[in-house]
């Protein structure tokens with residue numbers, strides 16, 4: 001009995017800060033914003049020719065931000081690569097003071113941290129309201145068990161994605177719908193037309209999710225027509241549908257969605 005009580009007290013102590021963080025604005029890592037800004041300025045003057053604007057698209061060098069594995073990930077490894085260059089490659093020594101290189105490292109960090117750990121400008125509570133009301137995001141997305149199934153579950157978006165990924169998801173059209181989210185229309189042998197999201201297919205069958213959340217399975221041999229739509233159902237014009245501050249609020253709310261963090265803390269994992 002005593003053990004259970006102590007266990008609950010400990011659990012409460014660990015869970016509370018996590019919940020406070022999910023509800024409030026304080027972020028886990030909070031990089032010094034000034035260093036990030038200065039590092040960004042230096043980066044844009046000297047590194048974009050090879051690594052692209054905001055480190056997103058490498059032209060002659062690799063992208064420094066985004067969802068990939070990096071060869072160098074610690075601050076010291078980054079510092080060394082930038083200060084000394086990488087021998088035998090195109091990567092030159094920066095020719096900058098160590099103090100300035102440190103700021104550039106901080107900036108690169110800010111590009112890589114997940115949204116949960118990045119500084120946010122918006123208001124989380126207002127963003128939550130926009131998510132369910134004006135933005136109508138809940139028609140297609142689930143958060144914490146509530147919402148529609150057309151799009152991916154966003155309950156862990158802040159812990160999985162970077163800030164720039166989330167921003168782009170809302171404002172940039174993808175060249176093609178990602179796997180599992182392609183709209184498709186089929187016409188059955190009886191002439192019935194059914195539209196939905198393609199969830200699975202092989203040479204013999206095809207599974208699609210209808211707007212009413214029903215999963216339908218079709219035998220390919222019995223279909224008259226299958227038409228693939230090249231456009232994702234995810235609207236990409238929220239920078240026009242929402243005011244700039246509303247978009248920031250919405251992003252702040254998305255950045256707080258982090259179930260794995262909370263669960264890990266509930267299990268007593270000290271890692272933030």
Ligand code: HEC
Nearest residue numbers: 046047050060061062070071072081082086089090091094
């Ligand atoms: C002339 C082109 C060029 C310029 C300018 C340049 N880089 Fe690079 N950089 C590269 C190349 C190429 C690589 C990949 C080297 C390799 O193959 O390991 C690289 C690698 C890196 C890496 C390691 C990436 C990883 O995944 O390990 C970092 C960090 C980096 N550059 C930062 C910078 C910064 C910061 C600047 C500006 C101060 C800069 N680079 C300027 C070409 C360039």
Ligand code: HEC
Nearest residue numbers: 135136137139140150151152166169178181232233234235
């Ligand atoms: C008509 C349905 C629909 C609506 C409305 C919608 N989405 Fe989406 N969303 C999708 C689909 C489908 C995807 C997956 C395909 C893609 O990424 O293009 C997606 C992808 C996303 C992603 C990327 C998720 C990831 O990790 O890959 C984010 C973030 C997102 N939506 C947020 C939102 C927000 C916020 C709103 C409201 C402002 C919203 N969506 C409104 C259907 C929708």
